[in-house]
Amino acid sequence: MPSHLDPVPVPVPAPAPAPGVGASEATAFPPAPGAGAGAGTGTGNKRHPHVQLRALDTLWFQVAGTICNIECTHCFISCSPRNHSHEMMSLADVQRSLDDARGLGVREYYFTGGEPFMNRDMLAILEATLKQGPATVLTNGMLLRPDVCRRLRELFDASEYSLDIRVSLDGFDAESHDAIRGKGVWDRVMIGLRNLADAGVNPVITVTTAAEGVASEEGRARFLDVIRGFGFDRPRLKVLSLFRIGAEENRTRAYEEWERLNAESLSDEEASVLQCSSCRMVTSKGVYVCPILIEEPEARMGATLGETLRPFQLRYGACHTCWVDGVTCRT
Ligand code: SF4
Numbered sequence: 001m002p003s004h005l006d007p008v009p010v011p012v013p014a015p016a017p018a019p020g021v022g023a024s025e026a027t028a029f030p031p032a033p034g035a036g037a038g039a040g041t042g043t044g045n046k047r048h049p050h051v052q053l054r055a056l057d058t059l060w061f062q063v064a065g066t067i068c069n070i071e072c073t074h075c076f077i078s079c080s081p082r083n084h085s086h087e088m089m090s091l092a093d094v095q096r097s098l099d100d101a102r103g104l105g106v107r108e109y110y111f112t113g114g115e116p117f118m119n120r121d122m123l124a125i126l127e128a129t130l131k132q133g134p135a136t137v138l139t140n141g142m143l144l145r146p147d148v149c150r151r152l153r154e155l156f157d158a159s160e161y162s163l164d165i166r167v168s169l170d171g172f173d174a175e176s177h178d179a180i181r182g183k184g185v186w187d188r189v190m191i192g193l194r195n196l197a198d199a200g201v202n203p204v205i206t207v208t209t210a211a212e213g214v215a216s217e218e219g220r221a222r223f224l225d226v227i228r229g230f231g232f233d234r235p236r237l238k239v240l241s242l243f244r245i246g247a248e249e250n251r252t253r254a255y256e257e258w259e260r261l262n263a264e265s266l267s268d269e270e271a272s273v274l275q276c277s278s279c280r281m282v283t284s285k286g287v288y289v290c291p292i293l294i295e296e297p298e299a300r301m302g303a304t305l306g307e308t309l310r311p312f313q314l315r316y317g318a319c320h321t322c323w324v325d326g327v328t329c330r331t
């Protein structure tokens, strides 16, 4: 099976912090006066710390908006066929931000939704993106038809950058998976995975901790066996934390008040490892701080990337999960 594991060189590196250099010393974009990580200043509740944007490494696109062909019970942005809170993005929409990103030193690009392959421009968007950096698509795997998979393989072969396809599973079998993702979804995903294998594309399988036992060593080993069973001899697995927002808030519970970060307990150096210190999320409604908070009006930092190169106050329950679980949505 051709490898999507091999690292692909990135010819234009963005500024990166020197080893052992804290966030404040490595900042590529100037902090707002008095608003360093851990400063606890800002317009909101003063006890919550700020995170600086030290370098814009990773750019996300909510390319399918909040529109999805299924309706998972744990979806932290409550995507569904009827949710038009954020709309699909066109190739022209994405291209504008790609042009901005080039000048800002972005190293890699991620596409999510909703379901990205519901977007008719998705393959053209990937073709444009792969001219300037590595790309990853997060998909539920249901629309991976043979022709789509063959085209993905062609795009990968034609680019000097990597293309990763991340397919979500939420259980070890149809019963556990479909309890979260809907009846019949497992069978559709199995077809999609086989089509990927036939096209020579080795996906990253992502699984949330909603799948019981997956976070343990034994659970991971079992899941890797499941992936091998699909015909992928070099299995790749990413386990994701759950955020208690959106549909997940109803499935389990909402964040409690104590589940917040405060300025006293988060140092500059600690804040600098949060993904929002190096990413932004572009949606049809503007640019947000990260891929998680797109339904929080105050997490919209501007209309363009250039307006978002400033610190952000970590006042949300989801920020607590990011810190406690060490979450990164990157692969
Ligand atoms: S978790 Fe993914 S596949 Fe499920 S509803 Fe949300 S966006 Fe769609």
Ligand code: SF4
Residues within 6 Å of the ligand: 274, 275, 276, 277, 289, 290, 291, 292, 293, 312, 314, 316, 318, 319, 320, 322, 323
């Ligand atoms: S949810 Fe996570 S990534 Fe988003 S702003 Fe909070 S800490 Fe940063």
